[in-house]
Amino acid sequence: MLRPYLAVLSARFQLVLQYRAAALAGFATQCWWGGMKVLIYSAFYAGARAAPMSFAHTVSYTWLGQAFLMFLPWYADPEVADMVRTGAVAYERLRPVDAWGWWYARALAWTAARIAPRAGLMFVTAAVIMPLVGLGRWGLRLPADGAAVALFCAAILAAALLSATMTVLLNVVVAASLTDRGANAFAAPISIVLSGSLVPLAFFPHAFVPFLRLQPFAGLIDTPFRVWNGELAGLNAVGAIGLQLAWTLVLGILGRCAVESVMSRVQVQGG
Amino acid sequence: MNGVALYLRYVGASVRAQMQYPRSFLVLNTAQFFGSAIEILGVAALFGVFGRIRGWSLGEVAVFYGVINAAFALADAPTRGFEVFGPEFVRTGAFDRVLLRPRTTALQVLGYELRLRFGRLLQAGIVFAVGASAVRLSFTPAQVLLLAWTLAGGVALFSGILVLQATLSFWTVDALEVANILTYGGVQAGQYPLNVYAAWFRDLLTYVIPIGCVAYFPVVALLGASDPLGAPGWLLPLTPAFGFLFLALALSVWRLGVAKYGSTGS
Amino acid sequence: MAQVVVEGLRKTYRVAVREPGAWGAIRGLARRRWREIEALAGVSFAIGTGELVGFIGPNGAGKSTTIKILSGILRPSGGACEVDGLVPWRDRIRHVARIGVVFGQRTQLWWDLPVIDGFDLLRDIYRVDPARYRRTRDELVGLMRLGPLLDQPVRQLSLGQRMRCEIAAAMLHEPRLLFLDEPTIGLDAPAKLAVRELVGTLNRERGVTVVLTTHDMQDIEALARRVIVIGKGVILADEPLDAFRAGVLAERRVVADFAGEAPRIAIPGVEERAREGRSLELAFDPARIAAPALIAAIAADYPLEDIRVVQPQIEEVIARFYDLHGAGEA
CATH class of the missing domain: 3.30.70 (Alpha-Beta Plaits)
Structure with missing residues (x-):
């Protein structure tokens, strides 16, 4: 029963991995970005007032943010956007699989395929090479213990599941508005700010922080990285992962209903 | 019809073409405004936590930020053709058509589109105005002239970077994302005064990609400050000239790329 | 008098050899291996003013390389070529001002602009004298029955309508030599007939030299009096169509x-x-x-x-x- 979904997963994985040059270019860009952010944080911390996170934690958070940048729902699945433009989206109904599940599997595969190589390279660079060449102060620090690593893995998995529900919702907006322009243009800035990718959520004014941590975008970046840094440990971490999964469920159900309603509209229009 | 007049004709055509889609014009401009405005939100959040950066206040950094963002916005609008050169001209073969027309290649690529995007410019203007009033910047004619000259140098520098990005696509169209390091990364770097960075990075931003020459030194002069890095005061307002030098170099590399296209076909 | 003279034209491309697998790709980054591909291995022919020549050959035979060299896009690896006394790649701007080129698969007009605006822009690009432009344009519009299309954005035209506009666009600066690459590709039968008739008229009545590359042999049959057949980078045949037909079959x-x-x-x-x-x-x-x-x-x-x-x-x-x-x- 899962066969078609697994097939699309592996196919897209291979497709994305084929573009090695693009992956390397993306990696170089993200290194540059991360490095610049670290330099700026370092200048800010040099004037030292009490900060909500230690310098080492901020730096680790920054590198992880670059490694997992593709968790952000930057834009709708370009293939879906293409299908919408050409009207081929109506044929999606002809597939003998559940439309939401199909789009979800594609989104998950797409995210995973873009993240895996970049994250791997980023880990090696920031956590291994940088300390070796004497830049350890600006590099990625490893979690304190095995439990933190295990919890981090769980949180990253949950972030991937959550991220894919968001991509599917974007697909739905694109299919409903018949263009990818509007949705894509606004998805990126909103998610960059609310996920913690711009600056760690802890750096926003105190009054907002608890609310910022409850909204779904926090589950993409802020939650897993605080688990990594050990700010969320034990039951707190489990609770935060629970929140990620709860949002996954909510957005998943929302997406399912939306896909159903949009697809039936597509059929009525006859493509 | 000379080059300038023809360029204006291209601009007219491009504007008319874009106005065929008024809704998309509004959506994309609004999106660009918010998309670029989140940067200042991040800067403001950090100042909320830390107060100052290497002695500079939020107001002063807002002036640096406004200048570099305005320069990039002004450069980005007319150079769209160079920015999308790899996917739109080389990969599709449309560059053949450029070579089939009796005009220089750079003029035709420049004429591809004048992108009507005012979101980033508006954002930069607001940030600059707020910053300037926070530090009580006075605008004498000399100051206004210095600002215009600084922006011109910045536009030349970013145009040069985009020409280099386009030139790179004669060799590869797969890895063009790297060029974002220089464009968006350059904007990002220029948002903060140069003395916040480590020495090697400062040198890179001064001598290799002279972002500092169009964003830092002249703005220090604009702010009436003395350079904490110790550059002599008379030199500060002259540095935007390096933006033009960079553009001239980029255009000569462009000509090499065009010649290379002629011998390999892509 | 020969308008186009091609002698011993050669073109070799260097292509990177991609080795399979991830390891091959990494090795490729360090040291690339190149393979030479000979697209043209010494091509010679001459075309006289006012001729209409069919230039044919299977995919990859060297047709488009030859056309690209003749039109000034590519520089050959060896051999000589002159069009109206100019070396195309050496004197690109002067050369391309005198030729017209139509690619069947690509537009030279502005997608979102009305046809007439694109024509006007071409007038300025080619520096055509305004009075002369008006005369030529009106003649072409009459000849190709473009009147009702002029105010429509190009993206709204049918393929056949667009192709008529493309040919007119290529003629606005009154070139003496016209390259047509697959001008009927994707057109329906009446549109094909219309395009063929137009090309024939331009050649007969205006004396425009036409070099036609196509896979549609009906185009050749309807228009070309002479065919040049190219295969694997060499000229395989160059003779009147009737003689060619009789010789082969x-x-x-x-x-x-x-x-x-x-x-x-x-x-x-x-x-x-x-x-x-x-x-x-x-x-x-x-x-x-x-x-x-x-x-x-x-x-x-x-x-x-x-x-x-x-x-x-x-x-x-x-x-x-x-x-x-x-x-x-x-």
Whole structure:
């Protein structure tokens, strides 16, 4: 029963991995970005007032943010956007699989395929090479213990599941508005700010922080990285992962209903 | 019809073409405004936590930020053709058509589109105005002239970077994302005064990609400050000239790329 | 007088050899291996003013490389070429101001602009004198019946309408030499006929030299008096179309419609080529049996409704020719 979904997963994985040059270019860009952010944080911390996170934690958070940048729902699945433009989206109904599940599997595969190589390279660079060449102060620090690593893995998995529900919702907006322009243009800035990718959520004014941590975008970046840094440990971490999964469920159900309603509209229009 | 007049004709055509889609014009401009405005939100959040950066206040950094963002916005609008050169001209073969027309290649690529995007410019203007009033910047004619000259140098520098990005696509169209390091990364770097960075990075931003020459030194002069890095005061307002030098170099590399296209076909 | 002179034109490309697998890709980054591909291996021909030449060959034979060199886009690796006394790649801007080029698969107009605005922009790009431009444009608009299309954005035109506009656009600066690359590709039958008629008119009445590359042999048959056939980077044939046809496929054809079921015909020197119900296509060797004798022989034995002598389809001639030269698509 899962066969078609697994097939699309592996196919897209291979497709994305084929573009090695693009992956390397993306990696170089993200290194540059991360490095610049670290330099700026370092200048800010040099004037030292009490900060909500230690310098080492901020730096680790920054590198992880670059490694997992593709968790952000930057834009709708370009293939879906293409299908919408050409009207081929109506044929999606002809597939003998559940439309939401199909789009979800594609989104998950797409995210995973873009993240895996970049994250791997980023880990090696920031956590291994940088300390070796004497830049350890600006590099990625490893979690304190095995439990933190295990919890981090769980949180990253949950972030991937959550991220894919968001991509599917974007697909739905694109299919409903018949263009990818509007949705894509606004998805990126909103998610960059609310996920913690711009600056760690802890750096926003105190009054907002608890609310910022409850909204779904926090589950993409802020939650897993605080688990990594050990700010969320034990039951707190489990609770935060629970929140990620709860949002996954909510957005998943929302997406399912939306896909159903949009697809039936597509059929009525006859493509 | 000379080059300038023809360029204006291209601009007219491009504007008319874009106005065929008024809704998309509004959506994309609004999106660009918010998309670029989140940067200042991040800067403001950090100042909320830390107060100052290497002695500079939020107001002063807002002036640096406004200048570099305005320069990039002004450069980005007319150079769209160079920015999308790899996917739109080389990969599709449309560059053949450029070579089939009796005009220089750079003029035709420049004429591809004048992108009507005012979101980033508006954002930069607001940030600059707020910053300037926070530090009580006075605008004498000399100051206004210095600002215009600084922006011109910045536009030349970013145009040069985009020409280099386009030139790179004669060799590869797969890895063009790297060029974002220089464009968006350059904007990002220029948002903060140069003395916040480590020495090697400062040198890179001064001598290799002279972002500092169009964003830092002249703005220090604009702010009436003395350079904490110790550059002599008379030199500060002259540095935007390096933006033009960079553009001239980029255009000569462009000509090499065009010649290379002629011998390999892509 | 020859307008286009090509002598010993050669073009080799260097392509990176991609090794399979991830390891190969990494090794490729360090040291690339190159392979030389010879697209043109010494091509020579001359085209006179006012000619209409069909330039044909299978995909990858070197057609578009030749056209790209002649139009100034590419620089050859060796050999010489002159068009109206200019070396295309050396004097690009002056050269391209005198030629017109139409690519069937790509537009030279502005997608979102009305046709007329694109024409006006081309006037300025080519520095055409305004009065002269108005005259040429009005003539072309009349000739190609573009009047009702001028105010429509290009993206709204049908492919056939667009192609008529493309040809007009390529003629606005009154080039003496026109390159047409697949001008009828994707068009429906009436649109193809219209395009062919236009090209014929431009050639006959305005004396424009036309070099036509196409895969549609009906284009060649309708327009070209001379064909240049290229395969694997060398010229395989360069002669009048009739001579080419006769040289490749000497046989001629008779198509006969019978009153009843088409019979089996057994006459020496005659072979059956196709059969469909009451209709029969026969090939005969004119050296062994003359057409009147063959028709008389058939009419004597069977009740005929119609009979006509035809030439073999040009597609068939070309296919046979490629087979003979082993020049089919690689």
